[in-house]
Amino acid sequence: MTFVPSFDPSLFSGAPVATAPARAAATHRNAPGTLRVLGLPLVSASTGEVIDHLLQPGRRSRVAFLNAHCGNVMARDPDYADALATADMVLPDGIGVELAARMTGQRLAANLNGTDFTPALLAQAARRGLSVYLLGGRPGVADAAAETLCRRIPGLRIAGTRDGYDGLRDEAAAIAAIRAARPDILLVALGVPAQDLWLARNGARTGARITMGVGALFDFLAGRVRRAPAPIRRARCEWIWRLAMEPRRMARRYLIGNATFMARAAMHALSRRSRADWLQRGLDLLLSAGALTLLAPLALLLMLAIRLDSSGPVLFRQTRIGRDGRPFTMFKFRSMHTDAEARRAALLAQSDREGICFKSRHDPRVTRVGRLLRRFSIDELPQILNVLRGEMSIVGPRPALPEEVAAYPARALGRLRVNPGLTGIWQVSGRAEIGFDKMIDMDLAYAASRSLLLDLMLISMTCRAVIGGRGAY
Structure with missing residues (x-):
C-alpha cells in the first residue's frame, strides 16, 4: 500500500562529533566509531x-x-x-x-x-x-x-x-x-x-x-x-x-x-579494571574532591581576575585525546586571548620545543593574568573536573591535541594506554624544556610501571616543580 504525505515535517539532524585518531581501527573507510x-x-x-x-x-x-x-x-x-x-x-x-x-x-x-x-x-x-x-x-x-x-x-x-x-x-x-x-x-x-x-x-x-x-x-x-x-x-x-x-x-x-x-554493568566494569586502575581511581577521587572543596574560594578570585583582565569566557575548553584514543573536552582557566586558536598556525615556527608539541616562551597570545597563571600552573586547576569525570587522572601523561596524536609515530601511541594526568614525570622534570622524544620515553616508562607509590612520589615532586616554575610558560 502507498500513502501520499500532506505536510512538511521537522527533520532530524545530528551534529558531528570529534573522532579518535585516524589510526583507530574501522571495518569500513567511513564506518562510525x-x-x-x-x-x-x-x-x-x-x-x-x-x-x-x-x-x-x-x-x-x-x-x-x-x-x-x-x-x-x-x-x-x-x-x-x-x-x-x-x-x-x-x-x-x-x-x-x-x-x-x-x-x-x-x-x-x-x-x-x-x-x-x-x-x-x-x-x-x-x-x-x-x-x-x-x-x-x-x-x-x-x-x-x-x-x-x-x-x-x-x-x-x-x-x-x-x-x-x-x-x-x-x-x-x-x-x-x-x-x-x-x-x-x-x-x-x-x-x-x-x-x-x-x-x-x-x-x-x-x-x-x-x-x-x-x-x-x-x-x-x-x-x-x-x-x-x-x-x-x-x-x-x-x-x-x-x-x-x-x-x-x-x-x-x-x-x-x-x-x-x-x-x-558495575560488575562488568569491575572485571575490566586492573588493581592499578582501581588504586589510581580511588586516589583521583579522594584528592580531586578535596581540592575542589579547598580551592573553591581561590577559583572564584581567579575567575574575577580573568574577567577583568580581558574579554571572553573564564574557562577555556579544548578537545584533547585521552585513554585509548578517546577524545574529551579538557577545561583550563583561560590564559590567552580569545583568538588564540586562530593565531596558532602563524606561530608554529616560533616554537621553543623540539618535536610535534608547540610551546613558545614569549607567546603573544597570553594575557597578563595568563602569564601568572601559567607561571605557577594555576591555569590547570579546572582539570580537577576532568579528573572527577574519569577523563583524566591526577598523575599521567600530558593530554595531547588531536592533531598532535595524528602526527605521532607508532611508538608514541603507547602513551595513550593510560589516562592523561594533571601531573606526571614530564611535568616534574622540566615540562616545556623536555623535547618530544624524551617526553615519550618518560610517558612509556610511566605506563609500564605505574603504581600507587609512584603516583604519590610524583604528586609530592609536583609542589617543588610548581614553585620552581621550570619549563612553565
Whole structure:
C-alpha cells in the first residue's frame, strides 16, 4: 500500500562529533566509531553520521538497539545475545547504557534510541527515493503508523505493512510478501527479544537493504502509547514517564530491571579494571574532591581576575585525546586571548620545543593574568573536573591535541594506554624544556610501571616543580 504525505515535517539532524585518531581501527573507510560496552561494540557517533553510513549505496545492514531491558534479556537468553553480537550495528538507547559506558571510563557520542533515530533515518531515505516496509504490532497499528510517517515525511514511500499476529502466523508467506514489495528498509516491531531473533533468522531473506527492530515505535506513531513530553526526554527520564503511564506492566522492567542492569554493568566494569586502575581511581577521587572543596574560594578570585583582565569566557575548553584514543573536552582557566586558536598556525615556527608539541616562551597570545597563571600552573586547576569525570587522572601523561596524536609515530601511541594526568614525570622534570622524544620515553616508562607509590612520589615532586616554575610558560 502507498500513502501520499500532506505536510512538511521537522527533520532530524545530528551534529558531528570529534573522532579518535585516524589510526583507530574501522571495518569500513567511513564506518562510525564504536565503544565496547557489556561485551558489545556499540556505535559512538552522531545520528547524521550513522544515517550516512547506513544509506551508502550497496550497503546491507542489520541494526539492533541496546537499552537496559535489552541488556537484562541478553544476560539470560543466549540466542538473543548471539543476535545482538552478529548484528552489523548496535545502537545505544537510553541513560542506562550511557552510564554503563561511563563506568568503564568511556563516553558515548549520542543517544540513538529507535523512536527518534528511525524517523530521522526515514526522512533521509525519502530524500533518496527509498521505500520502507512496516512489520509488526497489533492488526491496524502498522497501517496507522505508516499514515503518520507519510504525513510527517514528504515523499516517503511505504512499500507495505503487515501485522505481527495473523500476518506472521505463516512465516514463509510473510517473507514472500516482503520480498515481493522490494523495500529498501524493513522495520520490525515485535518487541525484545522476538524482533531481533526474527531478523537474525530471516533478515537476509527479505531482500531489504536495512533491517531494524524498533520496539514500541509503531504504537507511538499510531497514537496507542503517548511519548513523554520533550523536557522529560531531554532529561533522559522517559522511562519514568512510561512507568507512570503503565505502572503495573512496566514496574518490573523499570524498577527491578534498571537496578539489575546497573548492578550487572558495575560488575562488568569491575572485571575490566586492573588493581592499578582501581588504586589510581580511588586516589583521583579522594584528592580531586578535596581540592575542589579547598580551592573553591581561590577559583572564584581567579575567575574575577580573568574577567577583568580581558574579554571572553573564564574557562577555556579544548578537545584533547585521552585513554585509548578517546577524545574529551579538557577545561583550563583561560590564559590567552580569545583568538588564540586562530593565531596558532602563524606561530608554529616560533616554537621553543623540539618535536610535534608547540610551546613558545614569549607567546603573544597570553594575557597578563595568563602569564601568572601559567607561571605557577594555576591555569590547570579546572582539570580537577576532568579528573572527577574519569577523563583524566591526577598523575599521567600530558593530554595531547588531536592533531598532535595524528602526527605521532607508532611508538608514541603507547602513551595513550593510560589516562592523561594533571601531573606526571614530564611535568616534574622540566615540562616545556623536555623535547618530544624524551617526553615519550618518560610517558612509556610511566605506563609500564605505574603504581600507587609512584603516583604519590610524583604528586609530592609536583609542589617543588610548581614553585620552581621550570619549563612553565
